Amino acid sequence: MTPRTPGPVLRRTAVTVTAAARLQWALIRRSPGDVQVLVTIPLLAIVFLAMADPSQHPQTAARAALAPPLIGLWSMALVVAGEMISQDRAWGTLEPVIAAPAGLVLVVFGRIAAVVVTGLAAFAETWLVAKVLFGLTITVAHPGWFALTLAASVVAMAGTASVMSAVFVLARSARTYQNTLSYPFYLLGGVVLPASQLPEWLRPLTRVVFLSWASDLLRDSLRDAPVPDAWQRVAVILGLGLIGSAAGAWLLHRVTIRVRRLGTLGRA
Amino acid sequence: MKRIAYILRIVRHSAANGAADFRATYTWKSWTFGWLARMLTQVVFFVVAGRALGATHTQHQLLVSNAVTACVIETMAVVSTSARERRDGTLPLLVAAPPSMIWVFFGRGTQHVVSGTLTSVVALLALGPLYGVSWSWSSALLAVPAVILTALANYCLGLALSGLVLSHTSLRGVAANAGYIAMMAVCGVQVPVAFWPLPVQVVAYGLPLTYGIRAVQALSAGQSVATAAAWACGTVLAGCLWFLLAAAAFRRVGERGRRSGSIEFSI
Amino acid sequence: MNAIPPAGGFALAVEVSGLSRTFTPGRGVRRKRADVLALDGVDLTVPRGEVHGLLGPNGAGKTTLCKILSTILLPTSGTVRVCGLDVVTDVRGVRARIGIVFGGDRGLYTRLTARQNLSFWAALSGLSGRGSAARVDAVLDRVGLRDRADDRVEEYSRGMKQRLHLARALVHEPTLLLLDEPTTGMDPVAARDFRTLVGEVSGSGCTVLLTTHDMDEAEALCSRVTLIDNGRILTTDRPQALGEWISRYERVEAEGVPSAVADRLEELEGVGSLQRSPGGRIRVQTTAQGASAVVIRTLLDAGVTTMSVNRPTLEEVYLHVIGDRGMAVGR
Numbered sequence: 001m002t003p004r005t006p007g008p009v010l011r012r013t014a015v016t017v018t019a020a021a022r023l024q025w026a027l028i029r030r031s032p033g034d035v036q037v038l039v040t041i042p043l044l045a046i047v048f049l050a051m052a053d054p055s056q057h058p059q060t061a062a063r064a065a066l067a068p069p070l071i072g073l074w075s076m077a078l079v080v081a082g083e084m085i086s087q088d089r090a091w092g093t094l095e096p097v098i099a100a101p102a103g104l105v106l107v108v109f110g111r112i113a114a115v116v117v118t119g120l121a122a123f124a125e126t127w128l129v130a131k132v133l134f135g136l137t138i139t140v141a142h143p144g145w146f147a148l149t150l151a152a153s154v155v156a157m158a159g160t161a162s163v164m165s166a167v168f169v170l171a172r173s174a175r176t177y178q179n180t181l182s183y184p185f186y187l188l189g190g191v192v193l194p195a196s197q198l199p200e201w202l203r204p205l206t207r208v209v210f211l212s213w214a215s216d217l218l219r220d221s222l223r224d225a226p227v228p229d230a231w232q233r234v235a236v237i238l239g240l241g242l243i244g245s246a247a248g249a250w251l252l253h254r255v256t257i258r259v260r261r262l263g264t265l266g267r268a
Numbered sequence: 269m270k271r272i273a274y275i276l277r278i279v280r281h282s283a284a285n286g287a288a289d290f291r292a293t294y295t296w297k298s299w300t301f302g303w304l305a306r307m308l309t310q311v312v313f314f315v316v317a318g319r320a321l322g323a324t325h326t327q328h329q330l331l332v333s334n335a336v337t338a339c340v341i342e343t344m345a346v347v348s349t350s351a352r353e354r355r356d357g358t359l360p361l362l363v364a365a366p367p368s369m370i371w372v373f374f375g376r377g378t379q380h381v382v383s384g385t386l387t388s389v390v391a392l393l394a395l396g397p398l399y400g401v402s403w404s405w406s407s408a409l410l411a412v413p414a415v416i417l418t419a420l421a422n423y424c425l426g427l428a429l430s431g432l433v434l435s436h437t438s439l440r441g442v443a444a445n446a447g448y449i450a451m452m453a454v455c456g457v458q459v460p461v462a463f464w465p466l467p468v469q470v471v472a473y474g475l476p477l478t479y480g481i482r483a484v485q486a487l488s489a490g491q492s493v494a495t496a497a498a499w500a501c502g503t504v505l506a507g508c509l510w511f512l513l514a515a516a517a518f519r520r521v522g523e524r525g526r527r528s529g530s531i532e533f534s535i
Numbered sequence: 536m537n538a539i540p541p542a543g544g545f546a547l548a549v550e551v552s553g554l555s556r557t558f559t560p561g562r563g564v565r566r567k568r569a570d571v572l573a574l575d576g577v578d579l580t581v582p583r584g585e586v587h588g589l590l591g592p593n594g595a596g597k598t599t600l601c602k603i604l605s606t607i608l609l610p611t612s613g614t615v616r617v618c619g620l621d622v623v624t625d626v627r628g629v630r631a632r633i634g635i636v637f638g639g640d641r642g643l644y645t646r647l648t649a650r651q652n653l654s655f656w657a658a659l660s661g662l663s664g665r666g667s668a669a670r671v672d673a674v675l676d677r678v679g680l681r682d683r684a685d686d687r688v689e690e691y692s693r694g695m696k697q698r699l700h701l702a703r704a705l706v707h708e709p710t711l712l713l714l715d716e717p718t719t720g721m722d723p724v725a726a727r728d729f730r731t732l733v734g735e736v737s738g739s740g741c742t743v744l745l746t747t748h749d750m751d752e753a754e755a756l757c758s759r760v761t762l763i764d765n766g767r768i769l770t771t772d773r774p775q776a777l778g779e780w781i782s783r784y785e786r787v788e789a790e791g792v793p794s795a796v797a798d799r800l801e802e803l804e805g806v807g808s809l810q811r812s813p814g815g816r817i818r819v820q821t822t823a824q825g826a827s828a829v830v831i832r833t834l835l836d837a838g839v840t841t842m843s844v845n846r847p848t849l850e851e852v853y854l855h856v857i858g859d860r861g862m863a864v865g866r
Binding site: 273274277278280281282284285288289291292355356357358360361362363364365366367372525526527528529531533 | 556558559598599601602605606607608609627630631633635637639640641642643644645646647651654655656658659660661663703715
């Protein structure tokens with residue numbers, strides 16, 4: 001056996017994540033349930049754009065147009081995280097995945113990431129609605145930062161949602177509370193209103209939600225003014241995503257232990 | 269009279285079935301801290317968003333319209349509940365049973381009307397004062413039946429939609445969501461109905477939510493009871509229209525199924 | 536069969552003539568495939584009070600016929616009457632007179648108790664108040680679920696669920712009971728209990744149409760059996776005839792048979808065919824009643840002890856029935 005070096009480990013990780021993502025894309029093509037949120041995005045875009053009234057306030061409308069895709073991305077991540085493991089159990093594919101050397105966490109991460117990446121189409125949908133229905137052309141002043149923020153957000157979303165996928169399995173009643181993770185999270189995530197404008201007592205909480213950093217950075221990258229502290233802020237998004245992934249990995253490890261001990265997840 | 273008693277019995281038994289579904293999904297705790305909390309946050313979210321984006325609605329109006337919308341969102345869940353009949357394999361038995369299917373389906377989702385009404389009322393009365401709505405005793409009391417009517421009328425709309433997607437049950441989630449978001453756009457929830465071009469306004473006035481919001485807004489703004497009652501009549505009329513459409517949709521499910529053979533005994 | 540009086544204005548519970556049903560497979564782009572003929576010129580009569588078996592392999596058209604009788608499927612052509620009422624024009628009348636049981640795990644509200652399930656279906660049939668409660672208790676008794684009546688159905692075993700299915704179908708006292716593959720997926724013991732129950736129910740004068748692909752089930756329950764295949768009726772006969780076919784066309788398999796013994800077997804009367812494989816393995820098909828006994832005796836006398844006798848499959852019986860008829864009719 002050759003000693004483990006960082007190179008092969010990273011490569012193996014990449015291979016696993018890519019394979020999981022490919023699997024998920026194949027599943028999406030067969031049954032597009034996981035991304036059916038995309039159908040509602042144009043309607044949500046109409047709601048938010050109408051609120052901002054682009055003919056009067058084009059700048060505000062451009063910022064409002066960030067909300068539908070961000071809401072869409074998070075709810076897609078949540079749906080797939082919630083369904084994935086129970087679906088795998090129903091199909092009888094959970095045990096083989098756990099038995100495989102790659103480990104559950106990378107597979108879960110890769111599959112959620114695949115859904116979120118597909119969900120990026122929500123930006124195109126929203127901007128199309130803005131253009132066609134409201135005559136609003138959305139321009140991104142700093143496309144580089146915008147793209148980088150989105151990339152970091154995909155990682156953070158997949159990491160954070162992997163926590164959920166484990167919690168939904170470990171705590172039977174958690175699914176009932178799945179809905180609760182939507183609007184409170186959007187509020188704290190500042191998808192419309194910057195976190196800085198929320199009541200003072202809520203602000204510390206928003207600082208640990210990766211979405212609030214992502215929303216702020218996306219808003220800033222729309223504006224002409226230079227984006228302040230951009231690198232640091234991308235790093236924070238990735239850092240929070242990493243913490244989420246670590247928590248997800250730990251919880252999924254417990255899922256694995258449980259499956260190995262009981263042979264199955266039993267009633268969980 | 270005998271026929272009415274017969275129908276009421278069917279609705280009552282079917283509602284007991286829906287209530288059992290509801291009890292299997294929620295406990296008091298998970299309803300309060302899961303569902304209700306989520307819906308209240310959603311109301312707050314849209315009020316905050318409306319203010320942040322400079323919406324023409326006042327904060328007061330936004331609170332009322334979003335609070336009333338809560339019961340509409342919940343009653344759209346009947347689309348999923350109805351789809352259960354297909355998944356449970358009871359649809360062929362219902363088609364082959366003597367009464368019209370609409371009564372069974374009407375009873376089956378009534379738990380959503382109750383839960384939706386409760387959610388809206390809590391949002392109106394508990395969140396209202398935080399966002400500038402000052403309720404008098406009488407207006408608060410009258411708001412409750414106005415919400416019940418809105419929930420019931422929209423429940424009929426949900427039933428019609430579920431009749432349409434009963435043959436494509438995988439669309440149940442997306443149909444319900446698209447339905448309520450579309451209503452959120454055009455029914456005067458976030459922006460006044462007048463914001464939209466005329467054809468869209470015409471559609472909006474075919475939807476119960478449009479009237480329901482105006483009725484409760486009239487009450488909360490201290491307008492005359494007659495004004496509120498007039499809007500509530502609109503809610504009832506729209507509800508009746510959708511009920512008729514729902515009955516037609518379920519009849520169509522049975523008839524089309526008989527022609528095409530799409531109603532299976534088992535998997 | 537004509538002895539049953541035409542009580543209530545009709546003598547035949549089921550009256551099918553010239554019934555055909557075609558399905559158009561696929562939708563949209565894939566719609567190019569040819570139509571499938573599920574039932575082809577079916578004629579069938581079931582007198583009142585009879586337990587009639589509809590026996591055929593999967594895809595024979597049994598369920599299609601059952602669905603048409605239960606008004607959830609329209610015929611393409613032909614006429615179908617249930618209790619004298621047309622299934623196309625008098626839908627409500629037919630629906631009030633039939634009870635349906637199908638196999639599998641679905642068709643019940645699992646979050647309700649058995650009693651709640653039955654009360655619901657009773658309400659749909661117009662029963663109310665004490666009449667409904669008494670009727671529900673009566674059917675619960677009849678299927679032996681009275682003690683578990685207030686447990687939720689999700690806690691029931693497969694066999695109990697199927698008994699509840701039967702109770703549901705009986706709650707409004709139907710004239711015709713349609714049982715579509717009712718024991719599918721049940722373990723043998725539960726299936727046997729269920730058959731006993733159906734036997735008891737049918738004794739009370741209710742007409743029963745039972746579809747199955749299980750020859751034993753048809754033999755055990757039915758007073759007449761109709762063989763159906765590829766949407767056509769092959770023959771209708773007493774179940775004894777079925778029993779005769781079954782015992783006539785047996786299959787004997789044995790190992791270590793010397794070739795001289797095999798040669799002798801081939802000469803025996805009632806031996807249709809004999810296949811030989813390496814290692815002295817043979818497979819004998821019999822074509823006459825009692826032939827397998829002679830085969831076994833011959834093998835035992837020759838010191839062969841590794842052997843088995845198998846009943847023919849439904850498909851094999853079919854081949855023989857079609858073959859016999861083909862010869863009788865053709866030449």
